[in-house]
Amino acid sequence: MSRIVYVNGEYLPEEEAKISIFDRGFLMADAVYEVASVLDGKLLDYAGHEARLARSLGELEIPMPASPEEILEIHRQLVTRNGVEEGAVYMQVTRGAADRDFAWTADMTPSLVLFTQAKAIVASPMAQRGSKVISLDDLRWHRRDIKTTQLLYASMAKMQAKAAGADDAWLVEDGKITEGTSNNAWIVTKDGVLVTRQLSNDLLAGITRASLMRYAAEAQISVEERAFTVEEAKGAAEAFVTSASAFVMPVVEIDGVKLGAGSPGPVATRLREIYVEESRRTAI
Numbered sequence: 618m619s620r621i622v623y624v625n626g627e628y629l630p631e632e633e634a635k636i637s638i639f640d641r642g643f644l645m646a647d648a649v650y651e652v653a654s655v656l657d658g659k660l661l662d663y664a665g666h667e668a669r670l671a672r673s674l675g676e677l678e679i680p681m682p683a684s685p686e687e688i689l690e691i692h693r694q695l696v697t698r699n700g701v702e703e704g705a706v707y708m709q710v711t712r713g714a715a716d717r718d719f720a721w722t723a724d725m726t727p728s729l730v731l732f733t734q735a736k737a738i739v740a741s742p743m744a745q746r747g748s749k750v751i752s753l754d755d756l757r758w759h760r761r762d763i764k765t766t767q768l769l770y771a772s773m774a775k776m777q778a779k780a781a782g783a784d785d786a787w788l789v790e791d792g793k794i795t796e797g798t799s800n801n802a803w804i805v806t807k808d809g810v811l812v813t814r815q816l817s818n819d820l821l822a823g824i825t826r827a828s829l830m831r832y833a834a835e836a837q838i839s840v841e842e843r844a845f846t847v848e849e850a851k852g853a854a855e856a857f858v859t860s861a862s863a864f865v866m867p868v869v870e871i872d873g874v875k876l877g878a879g880s881p882g883p884v885a886t887r888l889r890e891i892y893v894e895e896s897r898r899t900a901i
């Protein structure tokens with residue numbers, strides 16, 4: 618079924634949407650993006666995604682393509698026009714089109730593209746069985762704090778995980794896990810403490826990660842922000858990942874080593890419930 622998408626000021630059927638072949642998003646991945654999930658036709662954690670978009674654009678010196686109010690309105694229009702009850706809104710901003718050159722000029726007009734994806738995210742089969750991950754070297758660039766569309770290594774790592782019979786990869790640098798291919802990595806120690814890597818240029822500051830840290834504090838669950846090794850993760854009581862599209866997803870196996878009983882643990886399961894409840898409550 619054809620969706621209505623948004624491209625540079627216009628709402629169009631997806632077949633009619635066009636972007637220049639000279640757009641630097643296409644030629645050089647000179648672009649940033651955000652994905653906000655939708656439940657009950659409302660946007661989750663929207664303020665966080667809005668703030669991170671502004672930060673990513675600022676780091677790359679790409680101007681904001683529209684006001685925050687206009688961008689929120691486009692999200693809402695697309696959710697309504699496409700009748701999305703559950704799913705996601707994808708938003709991408711590129712530096713815009715110019716004759717191909719590594720250097721850019723400051724007068725470029727950014728491109729703004731948004732589209733929706735309707736899909737079940739709460740009732741996820743993977744959340745029932747848990748995700749299996751393999752560890753792989755983190756060969757991405759060193760500005761992973763900027764949410765760019767340079768996702769080739771993440772895609773390759775995901776394909777390598779699938780070829781190995783797993784679902785996803787956890788990326789490792791200097792012996793410590795940075796994050797998953799498209800999510801933040803967490804472990805639960807035998808004492809019930811949540812551990813996730815501290816923020817830096819080495820990983821993306823996940824919006825779901827930030828929300829879950831708040832919810833954990835409210836539930837009196839301790840969180841340690843520090844890096845951890847693959848060995849520590851394999852010996853943990855539980856593990857999980859967080860992202861806008863997976864919420865809290867239990868991880869049950871790392872490099873073929875089962876965690877606990879090899880099924881989603883009680884802490885990850887409870888945190889998933891809390892995340893869904895709180896997100897629904899605060900959705901806009």
Ligand code: PLP
Pocket residue numbers: 796797798799800801820821822823824825826859860861862
């Ligand atoms: N880390 C990476 C590399 C990601 O691509 C993502 C999401 O796409 C995340 C972490 C999680 O971020 P968020 O919770 O904002 O979706």
